[in-house]
Amino acid sequence: MEVTKGLITLSSLIVLVQLANNLFNPILQITQLLADHYSSEPIIEKINYLKSKSSNTASGIQLPKTDLLKNLVINLNKNICFSNGLRISLDKNYNFTLADKILVVGPSGSGKTTLLKSLCGKYGIYSKDICVTNKQENSNLSSLCMYVTSDNAIFPGTILENITLNNDVNIYKLKEIINTLGLKAMVKYSCKCKSINLLSSGEKQRIVIARALLLSNKYFLFDEITSAVDRGYTEKIRKLFFSLDGGFIEVAHKIGNNEKKKYDKVIVLRGKE
Structure with missing residues (x-):
């Protein structure tokens, strides 16, 4: 080796290694960022396509006024067979309107997610035992619903980009949501202090909720959306849900009896048959 031959000192070798790292590490990081960018492009393009196809405004399809929501009635038979x-x-049998705040509870594997997906009408799951009636106008329930789950995508990029999806948004509404969900510091320092890949499950869920509440005015179907969020933020999130003009449906496991009383109706699933 050159060091053993006396042609270069050990300290000089260490300096050269550090300089090489300073040169090549940024190149490797840029390569990874480019790969993330190009891999997410098809997903973003599809999201933009679906938004342009299904949305009448930048913030999604507007729900009808509250009095019209009360006239859109969903009837659930006691026994439901899906496609x-x-x-x-x-x-028991249930009926509710899109103006109601609904909680769905039941044991794991009882079909809560399947029920929400069938109501959303966008996953190829349907049932003749679920009937939608409207006294005043013909409304497509699937066009009014937005299914929100903790599995919703988190994309390479900053936390703010994940929340807004690079849309023009109401800045006051954005600030209110990120402050309530405890995302202000994360949004401000996400590029410096934490990679999007290092976010905890609870942090990802809060980002997904912020995105949904910011970009859509649809009837929300929340599927275990706070399962990894601590109790303090869960209470704040539910306050946001109850502040919505229209109703919503929430599937939840960990919820006390006092919390259940806040909902207009609690739908109880017994299990699969």
Whole structure:
């Protein structure tokens, strides 16, 4: 080696290694960022396409006024058979409107997610045991609903980009949401202090909720959306849900009896048949 031959000192070798790292590490990081960028482009393009196809405004399809929401009635039979062959059992027949705040509870695997997806009408799951009636106008329920789950995508980029998806948004509404959800510091320092890939499950869920509330005025179907969020933020998130002009449906496991009383109705699933 050159060091052993006396042609270069050990300290000089260490300096050269550090300089090489300073040169090549940024190149490797840029390569990774470019790969992330190009891999996310098709997803972003599809989102923009779906938004342009299904949205009448930049913030999504506007829900009808509250008095019209009360006239759109959803009827659920006690025993529901879905198109995918799954059967679920409720404790009784239910009916509710899009103006109601609804909680869905039941044991794991009882079909809560399947029920929400069928109501959303966008996952190829349907049932004749779920009937939608409207006294005043013909409304497509699937066009009014937005299914929100903790599995919703988190993209390479900053936290703010993940929330806004680079849309022009109401800055006051944005500030209110990120402050309530405890995302202000994360939004401000996301490029410096934490990679999007290092976010915890609870942080990702809060970002998904912020995105949904900011970009859509639809009827929300929340599926275990606070399962990884601590109790303090869960209470703040539910306050946001109850402040919505229209109703919503929330599937939740960890919820006390006092919290259940705040909902207009609690739908109880007994399990699969």
